[in-house]
Every structure is written in C-alpha cells, then in structure tokens.
Amino acid sequence: MKMPDPNTIHPIAGYDGEVYVKPTIRNPNIIVGDFTYIADSEFESHVTHLYDWNGDKLIIGKFCQIAAGVEFVMNGANHQMNAITTFPFYTLEGWDMARPAKSELPLKGDTVIGNDVWIGQNATILPGVRIGDGAIIGTNATVAGDVAAYTIVAGNPARIIRKRFDDELIDLLERFKWWDKTIGEINTLIPVLTSGDLDMVRKELKRRLVC
DSSP: OOOOOTTOSOOSTTOOSOEESGGGOOOTTEEEOTTOEESSSOSGGGEESOOGGGOOOEEEOSSOEEOTTOEEEOGGGOOOOSSSOOOOGGGSTTOOOOOOOGGGSOOOOOEEEOSSOEEOTTOEEOTTOEEOTTOEEOTTOEEOSOBOTTEEEETTTTEEEEESSOHHHHHHHHHHOGGGSOHHHHHHHHHHHTOSOHHHHHHHHHHHHHO
16 A cells, blocks of 8 residues: 655645645745645635845644635735835845834744644734644635634635533643654544544543553
8 A cells, every 4th residue: 555655745646636735845944734725726826025134934834725716824914014115126227225123024023833723715924923733724815914723714805603512622632742642543533533522532542642
C-alpha cells in the first residue's frame, strides 16, 4: 500500500486542483505543516500584502483544509492611521517619504492557524489572527479576531456559532494532539478520528492518554 507523503504536491492522482501546501512554499515567512492542503493549484497567491519590511509570518499547522478563494491578508495591508492621511506615500515611486517606524503602523503580529482547521470557501483571515486547533471557519467569513480551538465561526465579521464539542472532549483532543503522531499511528487512529460516536472517542482518548 502506498504511504501518505507530505512532500507530494498533488495528493490526488491525476488531479492538479488540490495541493499539499508545504512542498510548494518558497517564501520563508510562510510556514506550513505536513498534509495541509488547499483546493487550488498553488497557495502563495492566497497570501497578500506579506512584505519583508514588516517581518510578520503566516504560520499554519498540520492537516488543515483550505478551500478555494481563501485569502490571508497580512500586515502590509494596514495603513498608518495616527496621521491626517492614510495614503501610503512611502510604498509608491516618486514620493518623498521614508517608511514609517513600525511603532507608527497598526501591525498585529504573526497570523497563526492551528492544526486540523477547516477554512471554508472565500473566507478572509485578517492580520494577526490566531485560530485554534480543530476550528471551522465558515464560507465567506471575515475573521478579524482570534478563534478558540474547536469552535465554529461564520459571517462578516465572523462570530461564534458554537463549540464543536464539550470542554472535556476539547481538552482531551488538545492533549492527545493526533496530528503529531506518526503516519502509521494516524492510520490506526482513523476509525477513532472519523467516528461520530463521541462517547467511544472520549473513552478511547482517555485510554490512550493514560497508556
């Protein structure tokens, strides 16, 4: 049996409309974990306004599922807001303006996406957002604030719809970290990871965390 390979670009044989992101990345300020995929033939055009001078990074965990049309807007999209004009003279040729100090700009820091996050079609993730493990971002959502682990958000601006699971199960999942297991271990875990019997899942996670 062929084993999953995180360095494969096209994980579906004969189909180039879905790629594992990590082996395609060239920008050192974009860091993506194993087996995260996007429903497109490439990824980096979905990351906008990522400029070296801001020093921010886009960090995405393992096993994330990114739909078509998703955009990660980075800090370079933010304009100076503590002055009379927001016009970015310093970015455009011919204007006599030095780049403002970082302290003058509304920089929000790195954008960090956890593991096993599903980002729906045409969602927009704004600068500095942190999205926890297992979260689901609804189609067309605009995410301007942090999203807790295993939480579903939707809308513009994105608002909490509900938690996916109760607090005990979320805590078990966060401690178990299935995405950090070996490929072999994950293969054996698939019946647990894909089961709708949450009582069984809860018992199995508890058993494995004790072992």
